Amino acid sequence: MKKSAKTIGTGRVSRRSILKGGAAVAGTTLVTGFPTVWAQNLKDITLNHTGMSYSTLPDIARQASKDLGFKVEMSVVDHPGLINRMINDPKSIDVADMEIWQTKIAVPQGVLQGVEIGKVKNWDQLTPLYTTGVFNGKEVSREGDAPIEYIYLDAVDAKAFASSQTEFATFVPGVYNADTLGIRPDLVGRDITSWADLISPDFKGKAAIQNIPTNGIMDAMMALEGAGEMTYGDKGNPTQDEIQQTIARLIELKRGGHWRALWNTFDESVNLMAGGEVVIQSMWSPAVTAVQTQNVPCVYQPLKEGYRGWGNGLAMLAHLDGLKRDAAYEYMTWYNSGWVGGFIAKQGYYSSNPATAKAALSENERGFFYEGKAATADITSPTGQKTNSAGDVRDGGSYEDRFANVAVWNNLMDEAEFLYSKWNEFSAA
Amino acid sequence: MNSRSSALPYIQVSPLALVLILFFTIPVALVLVVSFFRYQMLVGIVPDFTFKNYADILTNQTNWLLYWSTLKFAVIVLAITGFIGFWVSYFLVFHIRNLVTAIALFLVCTVPFWTSNIIRMISWRPVLGREGLVNQALVGSGLTDQPVEWLLYSDFAVVVAYVHLFTLFMIVPIFNSMARIDKSLLEAAMDAGASRWGVIWNVVLPLSKTGIALGTLFVVTLVMGDFSVVTVMSGGLSGSAASAIFNDLQFLNYPRAAANAVILLIVVLLIASAIFRLVDVRKELVR
Numbered sequence: 001m002k003k004s005a006k007t008i009g010t011g012r013v014s015r016r017s018i019l020k021g022g023a024a025v026a027g028t029t030l031v032t033g034f035p036t037v038w039a040q041n042l043k044d045i046t047l048n049h050t051g052m053s054y055s056t057l058p059d060i061a062r063q064a065s066k067d068l069g070f071k072v073e074m075s076v077v078d079h080p081g082l083i084n085r086m087i088n089d090p091k092s093i094d095v096a097d098m099e100i101w102q103t104k105i106a107v108p109q110g111v112l113q114g115v116e117i118g119k120v121k122n123w124d125q126l127t128p129l130y131t132t133g134v135f136n137g138k139e140v141s142r143e144g145d146a147p148i149e150y151i152y153l154d155a156v157d158a159k160a161f162a163s164s165q166t167e168f169a170t171f172v173p174g175v176y177n178a179d180t181l182g183i184r185p186d187l188v189g190r191d192i193t194s195w196a197d198l199i200s201p202d203f204k205g206k207a208a209i210q211n212i213p214t215n216g217i218m219d220a221m222m223a224l225e226g227a228g229e230m231t232y233g234d235k236g237n238p239t240q241d242e243i244q245q246t247i248a249r250l251i252e253l254k255r256g257g258h259w260r261a262l263w264n265t266f267d268e269s270v271n272l273m274a275g276g277e278v279v280i281q282s283m284w285s286p287a288v289t290a291v292q293t294q295n296v297p298c299v300y301q302p303l304k305e306g307y308r309g310w311g312n313g314l315a316m317l318a319h320l321d322g323l324k325r326d327a328a329y330e331y332m333t334w335y336n337s338g339w340v341g342g343f344i345a346k347q348g349y350y351s352s353n354p355a356t357a358k359a360a361l362s363e364n365e366r367g368f369f370y371e372g373k374a375a376t377a378d379i380t381s382p383t384g385q386k387t388n389s390a391g392d393v394r395d396g397g398s399y400e401d402r403f404a405n406v407a408v409w410n411n412l413m414d415e416a417e418f419l420y421s422k423w424n425e426f427s428a429a
Numbered sequence: 430m431n432s433r434s435s436a437l438p439y440i441q442v443s444p445l446a447l448v449l450i451l452f453f454t455i456p457v458a459l460v461l462v463v464s465f466f467r468y469q470m471l472v473g474i475v476p477d478f479t480f481k482n483y484a485d486i487l488t489n490q491t492n493w494l495l496y497w498s499t500l501k502f503a504v505i506v507l508a509i510t511g512f513i514g515f516w517v518s519y520f521l522v523f524h525i526r527n528l529v530t531a532i533a534l535f536l537v538c539t540v541p542f543w544t545s546n547i548i549r550m551i552s553w554r555p556v557l558g559r560e561g562l563v564n565q566a567l568v569g570s571g572l573t574d575q576p577v578e579w580l581l582y583s584d585f586a587v588v589v590a591y592v593h594l595f596t597l598f599m600i601v602p603i604f605n606s607m608a609r610i611d612k613s614l615l616e617a618a619m620d621a622g623a624s625r626w627g628v629i630w631n632v633v634l635p636l637s638k639t640g641i642a643l644g645t646l647f648v649v650t651l652v653m654g655d656f657s658v659v660t661v662m663s664g665g666l667s668g669s670a671a672s673a674i675f676n677d678l679q680f681l682n683y684p685r686a687a688a689n690a691v692i693l694l695i696v697v698l699l700i701a702s703a704i705f706r707l708v709d710v711r712k713e714l715v716r
Contacts, residue, residue: 080679087473205578211665254666261582261664272664276560277582417470417680421489424676428491428498428668 045070045327050077050085051097053266054286055175055312055344059382063339070327079212086111086317095328096315101145101214101412103170103315107159113318114156114168119329122336123172126352129403130173130311132165136404144218144236144409147173147311157318171313172332173352175344178307178402180395181219182273182283182291185299192301195219196227198280199249204258208272208281209250211262213423215410218308219282220246222407226305235408240418247422251429262427266290273298285348293385300348302396306407345369346382354399372398457694464687473681482688492673492689496696499670502584502659503652506591510648511641513592514599518640519633522607523615538600541593550590550658557581557589582664590662595651599644606640607633642708646701653697670696 049056049072056074064072075093077085083105086096090111098106106112117123129135133148140146152162153170161170183192190202198207198219210216221238224230224246232242253259260278263269270290272278283300291298314332316325334340341350341357345365351357358366367373372394379388388394396402413419467477486492517538525531541549556562557580564576579585610633618628656672668676670693677686 080681084473084681208664259664259666262666264660264665271554275554275558277558277664420676420680420682421491424673425491427665427672427676428495 042070042323042327045324047072047324047327047331048075048092048094049073049097049314049331050075050082050093050095051312052077052079052082052099054284054347055097055349057343057382059343060335060340063343064331064334067339068327068330068334070330072331090317091319093317094320094324095331096317097174097312098171098315099410100147100150100311100313101410103150103161103313104145104412106315107150107153107161107170110157110159111318112170112315113320114153114158114170115172115316115329115332116156117167117169120169120172121333122353122356123169125355126173126336127350127354129176130313130352136400138404140403141306141309141406141408142236143234143407144309145411146309146409147176147313151313171315172336174312174314174335175340175349175351176309176311177285177349178309178396178406179282179284180303180307181301182269182281182288183299183301184273184276184279184297186297187276187279192280193304194226195222195303195305196224197303198223198282199227199253199258201258203280204256205260206277206279207258208261208263208269208278209259210269210282211264211427213419214412214416215308216262216282216423217243217246217419218408218410220250222303222305222308224249226303236411237413238415240415243415243419243422247426250426254426254429289347289381289387292387293381300395302402302405306405307396307402308408308410309403309406310410343382346380346387350399350403368392368394370399372401460687460690463683464691466684466687468682468684474683482685483692485685486673486689486692492670495668495673496670498667499653502587502591502669503649505588506595506652507645507648509588509592510596510599511644513596514603514644515637515641517596517600518603518607518637519629521604522610523612523633535600535604538597542597546594547657549594550661553586553590553593553662554581557586582662582666584663584667586662587659587667590658591652591655594658595648598647598651599641602643602647603637603640606637610636638708639710642704642710646704649700649704650697653693653700 047070049061051074053076056076058074061072061074079099079102082096082098083102085093086106087109096106096112103112123131127135129140130147130151133140133142133146140148142149150161151169151171151173152164152166153168154160154162154166156168158168162168181192181195181198187206188203197203198209209219217238218235221230221232221235221242225232225235229249230242230245232238238246261268261272263272263281266284266287267290269281269283269287272281273283273287273291274294274296285300288298288300314335316328316332320328336351336353336356338353338356338360341353342360342365344351345357345361346369348369354370358370361369364376365379368375368379368388374393375388375390377390378386379392381387463474464482465478465480467475467479467481469475521531521534525534554561558564559576559578559581561581563580567573568576614632614636615628618632623631653669654671656669656675659667659669660672660675670689674686674689674693677683677689
């Protein structure tokens with residue numbers, strides 16, 4: 001860990017020099033000027049950031065505490081755990097690092113307070129994926145819970161989402177990514193081009209799907225639709241019939257021995273892939289990185305049907321006020337000011353302020369992670385282990401190519417309760 | 430004076446009673462209460478009095494399948510651990526003449542317990558996996574062309590892990606009751622003309638039944654209450670009665686999870702009372 005901190009430190013120096021060279025764009029509110037709240041007792045503040053393991057990283061808290069002059073602490077929970085905590089013990093959280101669909105529960109419950117957009121100094125630099133819903137000149141897919149549909153509120157204490165851009169946000173855009181299937185290029189034995197390959201008989205007994213109903217069903221729907229077995233009105237909000245048929249097919253595949261396993265946690269997916277138990281499976285980007293650090297070839301394969309997008313946001317809990325709320329604004333602005341973007345890029349995620357994230361990366365890393373260029377030197381994980389060699393090109397091309405191609409967003413569907421009971425049948429079958 | 434002496438036994442049992450009330454009675458009562466509450470999608474519990482949770486569980490075929498599969502595991506694991514437990518204890522008690530050696534060997538049985546359950550369970554993966562030790566040996570020696578798939582992520586793997594984890598719970602009580610058997614009884618049986626098997630069947634086995642009953646109780650309750658071993662070793666492909674509870678908790682459906690816990694508790698209590706009906710453990714223990 002120490003080593004990685006050093007590499008990042010040197011990365012910062014090079015960013016400064018890049019800035020001087022005028023290569024970076026829109027870097028106006030970079031790390032300079034933090035903190036802007038000059039209160040003597042600011043240092044006594046402890047801000048709690050609670051979220052899921054993939055984005056709630058102690059390294060971020062450490063750096064934030066250093067840069068901001070007050071203490072940021074991280075609490076890691078799982079998806080249901082976050083909702084549980086927000087509803088039953090909201091005061092134990094200050095800033096919730098939520099997935100977009102989770103706001104559909106939190107906002108009506110009134111546990112959040114709207115973010116005053118004017119107080120987030122770098123808001124206008126944030127990605128239009130979230131803020132306008134138009135990306136690269138094209139409207140972002142509205143299948144599933146697209147960020148634009150849930151980001152605006154009519155008032156600070158609104159219990160419903162606004163239908164147009166307002167002065168209040170549900171959350172400050174956080175990390176996000178476009179998910180696809182992970183494969184072992186050395187073991188699949190042919191080109192993988194479609195989600196349909198997840199259920200292809202070629203990979204009988206060598207495929208796995210995530211055992212997280214809301215995500216697993218999406219992967220299944222993408223696969224079934226890709227294979228031409230099913231069509232869906234809206235994959236982001238399937239009907240009971242569609243869910244039933246999809247699960248019936250998943251059960252059929254399970255009984256036929258198609259699934260080597262159903263994985264529940266991140267590390268299980270890493271072990272399945274690294275150990276050669278499966279050659280194609282649902283996967284998250286950092287898991288691909290983790291497999292690569294073990295020197296096992298693993299590709300996050302772009303597919304012709306597009307990606308399953310997801311996004312997080314930093315939301316303020318209703319109880320925040322006074323100095324602590326000021327600190328939260330400082331933190332949420334800092335979060336999108338470069339360091340975090342550079343750090344999480346190395347686990348495959350994207351920052352909501354791509355310009356500052358790019359500035360925080362070396363030229364090699366910037367080319368590799370954001371611009372679709374071949375690496376000119378080794379690429380390392382956030383913890384400093386090698387993941388790619390010079391000459392490697394990141395799967396899926398540039399940042400723009402990737403996000404212009406999101407087919408459907410992670411979501412909380414209307415029929416979620418029905419889905420859960422059906423998914424239990426799949427688990428038990 | 431008289432009243433004090435009658436209060437004394439109550440004072441003596443009060444620490445244990447308090448602990449039990451605080452850490453057992455109250456939690457179980459809470460679970461029971463919540464099991465009648467209503468569930469609101471992803472929000473959690475709403476106080477109410479409804480039998481819906483129980484009705485949901487009992488009318489859902491999935492739950493019956495899960496209970497069936499859990500019972501199946503319990504019976505298989507019981508048979509294997511019972512067999513191993515009996516013979517290991519028999520060997521330690523009747524074949525090792527030196528008490529110190531017997532105790533040393535008994536301690537050897539506990540060595541695997543020096544590491545955590547999870548590590549002992551996970552460590553089967555590199556052994557049983559597709560590229561694991563067993564498959565490397567099988568393929569390397571030419572016994573099979575293809576790696577054997579059913580070794581891992583299968584019911585077989587689940588049973589292997591259960592047996593590994595729970596056999597000691599069988600050995601300890603059986604060893605304990607066998608050690609109390611007066612060796613002269615065995616000699617007397619031999620003198621009376623009993624065969625070696627006759628002695629085991631007619632003397633050792635009946636006198637060890639307390640241990641077997643207690644071991645059975647441990648193993649059955651451990652298997653019935655497990656969800657992690659079955660999930661990890663079957664690769665999520667099999668479930669157990671407790672994994673239904675776990676699934677409900679994933680979506681904050683505490684009321685249904687509580688109802689399921691109550692049902693599981695009743696099932697385990699029924700099994701326990703059946704065991705105690707067969708063997709009067711209390712009587713045997715004071716023997």
